[in-house]
Amino acid sequence: MKSFSQHSxxxxxxxxxxxxxxxxxxxxxxxSGAAHVMMTSARGTLVQQHWYQSLLPAISPxxxxxxLIVPGQEVDRLMEQIVIVGKLQLYGAGSIFATPxxxxxxxxxxxxxxPGNYRFESESFDIKFxxxxxxxxxxxxxxxxxxxxxxxxxxxxxGATIAYVRGYGLRDRLGLLRITxxxxxxxxxxxxxxxxxxxxxxxxAQAGNVEQPxxxxxxxxxxxxxxxxxxxxxxxxxxxxxxxxLVRAIDSLSGSTQWRANPLxxxxxxxxxxxxxxxxxxxDLRLLNVVSQRKDSETxxxxxxxxxxxxxxxxxxxxxxxxxxxxxxxLRINREFACVTMVAPPSKVVNLIELFxxxxxxxxxxSTCCFTHxxxxxxxxxxxx
Numbered sequence: 001m002k003s004f005s006q007h008s009x010x011x012x013x014x015x016x017x018x019x020x021x022x023x024x025x026x027x028x029x030x031x032s033g034a035a036h037v038m039m040t041s042a043r044g045t046l047v048q049q050h051w052y053q054s055l056l057p058a059i060s061p062x063x064x065x066x067x068l069i070v071p072g073q074e075v076d077r078l079m080e081q082i083v084i085v086g087k088l089q090l091y092g093a094g095s096i097f098a099t100p101x102x103x104x105x106x107x108x109x110x111x112x113x114x115p116g117n118y119r120f121e122s123e124s125f126d127i128k129f130x131x132x133x134x135x136x137x138x139x140x141x142x143x144x145x146x147x148x149x150x151x152x153x154x155x156x157x158x159g160a161t162i163a164y165v166r167g168y169g170l171r172d173r174l175g176l177l178r179i180t181x182x183x184x185x186x187x188x189x190x191x192x193x194x195x196x197x198x199x200x201x202x203x204x205a206q207a208g209n210v211e212q213p214x215x216x217x218x219x220x221x222x223x224x225x226x227x228x229x230x231x232x233x234x235x236x237x238x239x240x241x242x243x244x245x246l247v248r249a250i251d252s253l254s255g256s257t258q259w260r261a262n263p264l265x266x267x268x269x270x271x272x273x274x275x276x277x278x279x280x281x282x283x284d285l286r287l288l289n290v291v292s293q294r295k296d297s298e299t300x301x302x303x304x305x306x307x308x309x310x311x312x313x314x315x316x317x318x319x320x321x322x323x324x325x326x327x328x329x330x331l332r333i334n335r336e337f338a339c340v341t342m343v344a345p346p347s348k349v350v351n352l353i354e355l356f357x358x359x360x361x362x363x364x365x366x367s368t369c370c371f372t373h374x375x376x377x378x379x380x381x382x383x384x385x
Contacts, residue, residue, distance in 0.1 A: 002361050007104040007112070009072040012289075012371065013079065014065060014135075016042065016161050016189070016230065017094040021086050022064040026320060028085045029068070029078065032120040035113035036321040038067040038291075038337060042163040042189075045149040046231060063094075063161060065189075067317065067339075069104065069371065071115040079129065079225070081120045088229055089127050095159065097133055097191055097226025099373055102286070105353060106369040107360055110291075111321050129225040134197050138188040138204050139167060139313055140216040145186035151207035152188070156196040159230025163187040165341075167216075168301055169311030185216070185313060191228045205379045211280050217311075217380030219343055221287065221373055280382040286349045287373040290340040290356055291317075296365045297338035303359050304342060304352060312342045337367075343375055 017025060026037045046059035070078055075098050088094045106112050136157075138148055142164075149160035167185040192200050201220060209215045290300055297314050304312055319337040327333060344352065349372060360368050 002364075003108045004357060004360075005106050005108065005112075007106065008101075010101045010104045010371070011070050011072055011075045011098045011224065012101055012373070013068045013070050013075060013096065013098045015068075015082050015086070015088075015094065015096040016063055016065050017086050017088075019062040019064050021094070022066065025082055025086045026066060029081060030320065030322055032081060033117045034068065034070075034078070034322075035111050035117075036068070036319060038317040038319050038339075039334075040065050040067075040163060040315055040317050042161050044230060045146065045153065045160040045162065047150055047153055060162075065161070065163060068113070069101070069369070070098075070113055072100075073115055074113075074118045075225075076129075077118060077120050077122065079227075080122045080127075083127055083227060084122065088227055091229055092231035093229050095191055095226065095228040095230050097135060097223040097228075099135065099221055099223050101371040102374060103353075104369065104371040105357075107365075107367070110367050110369045111323070112369070127227065129227055130193060131225055132194050133223040133226045133228075134192055134194070135221040135223050136188075136190045136192065136197075136201055136204060136218060137221060138190075138208055138210075138216065138218040139165065139185055140188065140208050142184040142186050144208070145188050148188045148204050148207045149190075151203040152190045152200050155200045155203035157190045157192050157200045158228050159190075161189040161230070163189060163315065165313040165315045167311065167313050168305060169309065187313070187315075191223065191226060201377070201379075210380050213381045215381065217343075217378060219285075219287070219375050219378040221375060280380050282378045282380075282382075283376060284346075285343050285375040285378055286346050287375045288342045288344065288349050288352055288370060289372075290342075290368070290370045291337060292340070292365055292368045294336040294338040296363065296368070297340055299363060299365075300356065300359055301340050303355055304340065307352060307355055308348075309342050309344060309352070312340055315339045315341065343378055 029037055042063045042065050043060040044063050079096055082096055083089060086094055088096060140148060145162045152160050165185045165187050166183045204218050210217055292300060301312055317337045317339055318334040320332055320334045325333045353370060356370050
């Protein structure tokens with residue numbers, strides 16, 4: 001009989017890296033005692049500073065996203081190692097952030113990272129992680145992510161990453177009209193601090209037209225700590241530093257972001273640029289991530305949809321751990337995993353977790369887990385009833 005264990009104090013660490021540095025970073029982390037590394041492909045967004053930039057496609061450097069479920073007491077050491085090996089202290093080298101898990105439930109055969117096995121010790125590390133960050137996640141139709149990324153950068157975000165997912169929910173309820181919607185979606189990921197949160201969130205929602213039916217949704221995910229060094233603007237002329245480096249340096253010297261506030265700016269509530277729209281806004285929800293082998297993800301997804309979940313997405317991950325086999329040439333053979341992601345009220349998440357347990361036992365699924373995060377704010381289309 002399969003058993004489950006419930007854990008607290010874990011964090012979900014996400015690192016966004018250029019593709020050329022992923023192999024070195026992932027191997028270094030595994031060699032230091034990490035239980036596993038989950039990877040997926042993505043692309044960056046570089047906007048050109050010209051008046052005709054909106055007529056040209058953005059430059060999209062290849063990226064990889066690393067995911068790790070880490071015990072709380074070892075989050076700092078892991079993030080330090082990734083920063084040192086990946087040289088994330090350099091501008092344009094990538095970003096990393098940690099999101100606390102409210103609840104983590106693992107099957108007995110899932111390779112969970114247990115405390116006390118991590119062997120990395122930093123001798124000298126002078127990078128200070130920024131606290132109280134927010135990861136903004138925007139799920140949209142394939143081919144429409146670039147305007148959202150441009151809007152986020154224009155509103156003050158430093159870099160935007162676009163990952164690839166499959167969306168379910170609305171399309172499955174359209175009947176014959178489902179031919180007008182595709183499963184392929186894009187996930188725009190932006191990490192901002194508290195000062196830029198509202199402006200960037202509003203800009204992404206407006207650019208994605210999330211108040212319209214079938215146009216996706218955007219939500220906020222609190223991050224306890226992180227470091228962002230993604231490039232967002234391509235400049236033909238070389239300068240010593242970028243504007244984002246200057247802002248980060250002043251933030252560090254002043255100790256906060258309050259210096260950015262302009263006391264001479266008067267917010268007139270009648271002005272359109274300061275208008276706030278509460279349509280389609282939901283608060284205090286939960287994000288549920290269900291990790292399983294890829295062959296089991298569709299089965300879990302259909303069960304969640306039958307339970308009344310309005311929508312969900314699936315991300316395909318490559319799963320590498322210390323037990324991964326190697327080819328004759330020495331290349332690591334990764335297993336195929338997937339992550340089903342849903343946003344729902346806390347009361348419904350409890351029922352979905354119970355459904356997850358029952359499905360794993362009934363279908364004899366292997367190497368599965370699920371975990372939840374707090375979602376303070378979601379914006380999407382809400383029908384009038």
